[in-house]
Amino acid sequence: MGKITTTSDGGIDADFFEEGTTNPPDNINDDIYTLGNVAIGKNTANYPLDIDATSFRGINSIVRGTDNTPHYGVYSEIACYRYG
Numbered sequence: 001m002g003k004i005t006t007t008s009d010g011g012i013d014a015d016f017f018e019e020g021t022t023n024p025p026d027n028i029n030d031d032i033y034t035l036g037n038v039a040i041g042k043n044t045a046n047y048p049l050d051i052d053a054t055s056f057r058g059i060n061s062i063v064r065g066t067d068n069t070p071h072y073g074v075y076s077e078i079a080c081y082r083y084g
Contacts, residue, residue, distance in 0.1 A: 014024035037045035
């Protein structure tokens, strides 16, 4: 069986771009941006960052300081208490 070669003359449909450019990212370490909303764990994004998580934490962010110990950059706790 021979080698199959294909070409595409269609434009690139990138939803994210490399920071400071209009080039699609080509490296897993690229900083990226989008002008639209982003959804994680759901199919529609109604907010700039729309997360639907079934775990105990929707966002976990650990920022390491110069002393290599965890420093929390974002921590938000929302508790549902019913007083009556």
